[in-house]
Amino acid sequence: MECGAGATVDGMDSDNLLGQFLRARRGLVRPEEQGVPVIGHRRVAGLRREEVAMLSGLSTDYYVRLEQGRERNPSVQVVDALARALMLDDDAIAHLHRLARPVPGRSRKNTRRQRISPALLQMMNSWTGTPAVILGRRMEVLAHNPLGGALFAGHTYSGDLMRLVFLDPDARDFYPDWDRVAANTVGGLREAAGTDYDDPQLIELVGELSLKSEAFRTLWARHDIRQKRHETKRFRHPVVGELTLHYESLTINSAPGQQLVVYQAEPGSSSAHALSLLGSLTATETSQPSDSVRQDIAADD
Structure with missing residues (x-):
């Protein structure tokens, strides 16, 4: 974990915000909540990558590329399918869409002091x-x-x-x-x-x-x-x-x-x-x- 100038901290790698979010959220969905059979011992608490892909109607390879940041422009339809697979609420769905379509050029403004009316x-x-x-x-x-x-x-x-x-x-x-x-x-x-x-x-x-x-x-x-x-x-x-x-x-x-x-x-x-x-x-x-x-x-x- 680093906190110096230009560094990042856990969960704040701005180069792959979408992938971080997908990994974190699939870890919170229990397989039985989505009707996924649980067979034998599982090393992960939540859904596996291939299970999210299946529930979203995507290929496992494509979903892996999303998590790894090698694919950064999923369509609106893909984002909505991921939201259903991950059982996101309205606030999280809106956030997922923002991550898939970020608006550039805002962060520099956030470093300035905020005016109050x-x-x-x-x-x-x-x-x-x-x-x-x-x-x-x-x-x-x-x-x-x-x-x-x-x-x-x-x-x-x-x-x-x-x-x-x-x-x-x-x-x-x-x-x-x-x-x-x-x-x-x-x-x-x-x-x-x-x-x-x-x-x-x-x-x-x-x-x-x-x-x-x-x-x-x-x-x-x-x-x-x-x-x-x-x-x-x-x-x-x-x-x-x-x-x-x-x-x-x-x-x-x-x-x-x-x-x-x-x-x-x-x-x-x-x-x-x-x-x-x-x-x-x-x-x-x-x-x-x-x-x-x-x-x-x-x-x-």
């Missing part, structure tokens, strides 16, 4: 009873309103959700459903990264997490894809206790790659009362963005 910040700050954060392409917190900041405050990595989940000593206490949160967070990073795996900051992040967290290494190797949309999530907040919040994740058209995540509690619930208490405790804090956020606003896109 002052109008969006002003709107977020007006939501005094609703936590809201803006996430970047690598799940870093680019901005938040006061209540959004208070929701994630008090941790070593409060401003970086990937490192908060996998490196913060308080993570498993803060997230009572840590296993689910961890899987969804890694899948969300895969989705956000798309095919831009030569982004130096992404390489640095994945390299650090792979070295420091066995759980991250295991989840990253699965190549799961989870588009962040909406979900119910539980928190054990160090100040106001247990919270069950529903969130919606919205894309920001003016800033591709950024997500606005808005949290709400069920009206009248104990979580709503706890959120109200948290809001009252942070009411005296400034509603202006921090210095670091102001620097991002001023940075070139």
Whole structure:
């Protein structure tokens, strides 16, 4: 595993993203799930290459070339057949199509600092009873309103959700459903990264997490894809206790790659009362963005 300049880390060889994805995903499909007879001892946990080829209506030689990166332009029909053989969900199918037809020229842009709309910040700050954060392409917190900041405050990595989940000593206490949160967070990073795996900051992040967290290494190797949309999530907040919040994740058209995540509690619930208490405790804090956020606003896109 390497993490230096121009290097790659496990699962991030940008020369053969399609092949990596196919190998990882066939390893997750049990033969019996696809009606493939299991005879004798198998050295692989999932499907063999020839079994994926058979289920997809392809020759074994052609499928092997796909995995090895010697064939890079499968047709839409072939991609759809592979998706059925590998039992992919909608998010993973869309990702497979992107890998088969990557859009060039995006990764250099991802190395620049991300601009944040002052109008969006002003709107977020007006939501005094609703936590809201803006996430970047690598799940870093680019901005938040006061209540959004208070929701994630008090941790070593409060401003970086990937490192908060996998490196913060308080993570498993803060997230009572840590296993689910961890899987969804890694899948969300895969989705956000798309095919831009030569982004130096992404390489640095994945390299650090792979070295420091066995759980991250295991989840990253699965190549799961989870588009962040909406979900119910539980928190054990160090100040106001247990919270069950529903969130919606919205894309920001003016800033591709950024997500606005808005949290709400069920009206009248104990979580709503706890959120109200948290809001009252942070009411005296400034509603202006921090210095670091102001620097991002001023940075070139």
